[in-house]
Amino acid sequence: MINVFFDMDGTLIDSANAITCAVNEIRADLNLNPLPKEKIITIINTPNVDWAKELYNIDNFHHSGFKDGFEKYFIKHYKQSVILFDGVIELLQFLKSKNCFLAIATNAPQSSLSSILKKHNIIPYFDKILGVSVGIEPKPNPQMLNLLINEAPYPTSIFIGDSQKDRECAKNAKIPYYHAKWYQTENLKENEFDSVQTLKEYLLKYL
Numbered sequence: 001m002i003n004v005f006f007d008m009d010g011t012l013i014d015s016a017n018a019i020t021c022a023v024n025e026i027r028a029d030l031n032l033n034p035l036p037k038e039k040i041i042t043i044i045n046t047p048n049v050d051w052a053k054e055l056y057n058i059d060n061f062h063h064s065g066f067k068d069g070f071e072k073y074f075i076k077h078y079k080q081s082v083i084l085f086d087g088v089i090e091l092l093q094f095l096k097s098k099n100c101f102l103a104i105a106t107n108a109p110q111s112s113l114s115s116i117l118k119k120h121n122i123i124p125y126f127d128k129i130l131g132v133s134v135g136i137e138p139k140p141n142p143q144m145l146n147l148l149i150n151e152a153p154y155p156t157s158i159f160i161g162d163s164q165k166d167r168e169c170a171k172n173a174k175i176p177y178y179h180a181k182w183y184q185t186e187n188l189k190e191n192e193f194d195s196v197q198t199l200k201e202y203l204l205k206y207l
Helices: 016-029 037-045 051-056 071-081 088-097 110-118 143-151 164-173 196-204
Strands: 003-006 101-109 128-132 157-161 177-180
Touching: 003 143, 016 037, 016 051, 016 071, 037 051, 071 110, 088 101, 088 196, 101 110, 101 143, 110 128, 128 143, 143 157, 143 164, 157 164, 164 177, 177 196
Parallel strands: 003 101, 003 157, 101 128, 157 177
Antiparallel strands: none
């Protein structure tokens, strides 16, 4: 039995289109031109990038996540267009059948998580759901993972994500990491996966 921690956006849920629409709606309200999806996703997944400056041309903005202060835009578009990646429900069911401790560690604001996750009926699978809030630092800071490790019941913890921030967070927390590349079916590196079946094969080594 193990503890399995998941990132949310880009790992469990396919939110790239929703994020792009939300960011560009915010930009339109700020009289800025739209950005292409690839640029937006690169900005939010890259550590040490000033997301407020890059996405919204806002200087000296002290919120810790790119959604903070703009939650209504993201909730609107998540409700409209976000879907789970294929096989996620089956993976969660499998892990729960093995009595794994499951948790989410996401840079989305804690206040927005219930609205986002309820749509997909996956909240009951998770023992803990952590987002960014007062006193909870965003990834790649390992605080979220360390809090989960301290609360989780088993000695082995694993983190599954899709960004460089996730990779660095797992390294900082000193736990194994597996990297989602759902749309890249070629040239996958060690510990990368493009399907639930491949991820499941990785996890079976611990079960």
